[in-house]
Amino acid sequence: MFVIDCPAHRSRVLLSERRVRSLRNTDAGVLLDLECYCGHVERIRTGRAAAALARDDDPERTSSGSPGPACGRPSR
Template sequence: MFVIDCPTHGSRVLLSERRIRALRNTDTGVLLALECYCGHVEKISTGRRAPARHVPE
C-alpha cells in the first residue's frame, strides 16, 4: 500500500500495488510512478541513494 498527496483530491489517497505504473532502479535510487484513481500520476524517488523528501504529517 502507498499513500500519496493527490492535488486533484486535495488530500491523501491510499493506493494499492495495482496502481503502480512504472518502477525503475537507477543510480540515484528507485523511481516509482503511481496513478491515483482520478488519473493523477505521482512520481516518487526512494531508496538509500534518493534525496530526502519531506513527508507532511
C-alpha cells in the first residue's frame, strides 16, 4: 500500500499496488507512478526502499553470473 498527497482530493489517499502505473529502477532509486482513484498521477521515489532492497539482495550473486536484471536491484 502507498500513501500520496493528492491535490485533487486535497488529502492523503491510500492506494493499493493495483494503482501502480509504472516502476523504474534508476540511479536515484525506484521511481513509481501511482494513479489515484480520481485520475491524478503521483510520482514517488523510494530511494531508501531501493537501498534496503539492494542490501537484502546478495550482491555476490550478481558477480557470480545470474542472468538478466532482477526486480528491485538498482541499476549501475
